[in-house]
Structures are given as C-alpha cells and as structure tokens.
Amino acid sequence: MKFDLSQTEENYLKAIYSLFVVANKPVSTNKIAERLETKASSVTDMIKKLAEKQLVDYVKYQGVSLTVTGKDIAVHVIRKHRLWEVFLVRHLGFQWDEVHEVAEQLEHVKSRKLTDGLDAFLDFPRYDPHGDPIPDKDGNFIKRNITVLSSLKINEESKIVGVKDSSSAFLKYLDNADIKLGVEIKVLHKEDFDNSMLLLIEGQKISISQQISSNLYVKQNKN
Amino acid sequence: MKFDLSQTEENYLKAIYSLFVVANKPVSTNKIAERLETKASSVTDMIKKLAEKQLVDYVKYQGVSLTVTGKDIAVHVIRKHRLWEVFLVRHLGFQWDEVHEVAEQLEHVKSRKLTDGLDAFLDFPRYDPHGDPIPDKDGNFIKRNITVLSSLKINEESKIVGVKDSSSAFLKYLDNADIKLGVEIKVLHKEDFDNSMLLLIEGQKISISQQISSNLYVKQNKN
DNA sequence: AAATATTTTTAGACTTATCTAAAAAATTAT
C-alpha cells in the first residue's frame, strides 16, 4: 500500500504518538481532541479512517494506539519537524522560540531526497534546538537518560539538556534569564515553602520557581 | 483584509499569472483548467471565489485577470518557488530536473521570515536553476532581454540563459548533450529542410533539432 | 447495585474542492 497522507492525517498520527509516549497506554479521543484543538467527534471520525488504513489500532470506547506503520510515519514526520527547526536556527537566523510554527508546515513536505539531503547538509544533527532527539533515516532515536531539574537534590550538579514546555513564552523567559541548553548547573538551595530553587549557573546565582524547574530537563553528572 | 489562502487558491493565482503573461489578455477558463489538470467547471467555481476576495477581475464568459493584490500574491509564491529551487540545487544536491515537484510544495509554506531569511542565506540570487528571474521581497523582477535560440541567424553569437520547457525529459536531454546555462554559443549552420541548427558550444560542434532550439533562451552578445 | 456524571460515538449539517451532465452563451462555418 502507498502512503500519501494528508497533513491532517499526519498531524493525528503525530499527536497519537506523543500522547502514547507519555501515557504508555491507548490514547483517548478527548486527549487527542485537546491536543489538536478540535472536537472529540471529529477525532472519532478520523480515527476510523486511520484504522481502516491500518495506521492505528482502535477499539471503540477503548482508545487508539499506533500500528508499526503508523508509528513509522509519525516518527518520520517528527524527524522532518526537528531537522527543519535546526535549519531555521542555524542558517536562517530564527530564535528557538520562533521555529515551531514554521516547522509545523515544513514537516509535511514530501520528498525523501529533501529530508535526507537536509539531514546531510546539517551534518546529521542529533538534537533539535529544544534538545529533542532527531530520529535518523531509519527512525532510530537516541534514548536520553534524562531527569527533570525540579527533582534534583541540594549540591547535585548537572547539565541543562532540554525543555519540556517549548512555548514561546517559556523559551523567551529562559533567554532573558540567560538559561541556555548545554550549561552546567549546581543546586545551591531548595526552598521548602514554594519549592523554588537557587541555582549556580556559570558563576551566577539564579533563583527559579518550581514552574520553571519542572519544565527543564537535565542530565546528571556522574560522580 | 488578511490573506491566508489555501494551496489550491495560490496555485490558481500562479496559473492565471503565467498564462496572462504570455497571452496579455484575460485568461480563459479552459486554459486554466488545462494548466492545472482540472475541469473547466471547477475553474469557474474557484474563479468566483477569487473574484469575491477581489484577487481576480472576472466577467462571465470573458475570462479572468489578476487584480493588483492577486498579482502580488502570485509573484510572491513564484518568488518562494524559485528561491527553494536554488536552495535545493546549491545545498542539497538536487539536479535541476528534480527540483520542481518539491518546490511546488515548499512554495506554499507561509512565513515572511522564512522566505526573506532563505533569500539572504542564498545571498539574494537573481535567477533560479532554470534561468528564471527571482522576484525580490517587493515583488520586483528583472526584465530579461531574451530571445529564443531558434530565431538566431547564422554566425550570430550568444549565451544560453534559460529554458522555456523545464520538463525533466528536456532538462535531462540538455545534461546529456552537455548544454548548460551560461555557455557561449555560435550558430554555424541552419538546415532549411528541418530547421535543425549546427552550434559551436565550448569548442564542440553540436546539432540540435528545432524542438530543442525553440525551447532554449539566449541572450545575444552586443557587437 | 443504582444513580449520577463523564466520555465517546452517532446523526445530521456545513465548507472546500472536485466531478459529470446538461444548459447557456459565444464563436465559427456555411
């Protein structure tokens, strides 16, 4: 079977994929609707279509999960999305909070040669500007050994490697606070009252709320 | 009024634009249908919609032409198409006969920052891989002073600067015959019988049929 | 185990873009 999916179908697969990754069980109609900013009834209709194409497994009232083919397609779309984000930041002067909307469009362009050519042009980047791993041409991911900053204890040292929330608002906050991916941090203090943290980042002491620390991914230094 | 057109609408504007450029009079429903490989009745429907949005001027049974806004949009889409073609050839290893299909998709991606960023990244190219001029950000074209090779007379010298037919078949023929944009040529002989031409290209004598010579654009050397 | 609340599906309607077949207008030929 030849798979020439619509942008809408691809977006559904991507949504189901990422919801499944966090929940680890069949995804509900409502969750998909919320993610895609549409109505549950529309989701049901689309799911039936995808089930017919054997891209999802669907049991009425029990949620959906991706078939192997469905997952392959979803991962391929994610690959394109993240490669384009790298391109936009590295070569076209985009900020990391500006790339998502454009990548949402570019990820649907269909051309194997384009995707793999872009990958090679960028020298096979392994992470996108938000620290998310980029699947290779066979759909293989790097499985990251990652923790959320808020779970670190006092005096633990680690490196900031990603963002959980990649909204423009959050990313701009990080820019202003001079918090970048790749920098080493040390937890100096944790406030019991509001769970805020005092960090040492590149010689600077910075205090961040739990809202912030729970949306930053870190990789702990082995010691 | 905000213009967020569908890909289909943009393709109609582009088709009307290029048909108008050659005909220099309102474009017929049938011509548009042929160009877009659709049916005349579908074209009539779409034209009505575009007329309502004031992107085309339309008089029943008398054909369509673009309004100023419609033309601006069409030219902007053409700009994107050609910029992407340059990118694909220069940076992703595409051949000039491979770019069109992908550019047809990329031209519909909406982001001013993307288009202008790409333009700057490419160092503001003035021509695409087929020799077609690229409109600048304000929609201004270079008006080329161009002739068709078949109209040259014996002993006239000129430079190949573009292709009229940019089908993959024709472009591949040119590759095989080692006929590239930018090379100087001289007309050695014209055959009365079939209008074929004997050319001198980079020291080589090459004979080409009229089918070929009438699809190559040249710029005559001033002497 | 019923009653209540929530989630999911169905039914029917709407929009965009397309098609075929028929009607209307314009063009060309006689």
Next chain:
DNA sequence: ATAATTTTTTAGATAAGTCTAAAAATATTT
C-alpha cells in the same frame, strides 16, 4: 443570417474534514 461547433456556466453529487446536539457506553459516587 442561420446553423453547427466550441466554450463556459450551472445544477446536482461526492469526498474530506469539521461542527453541534443527541444517544450510547463507560466510569464514578453514593
């Protein structure tokens, strides 16, 4: 100028994707 031909428009259908409102199934309370 009439007739024949071609082009263009209209009418009515279809498919994709969406919506609202109502019905059905599932989950939660009591």
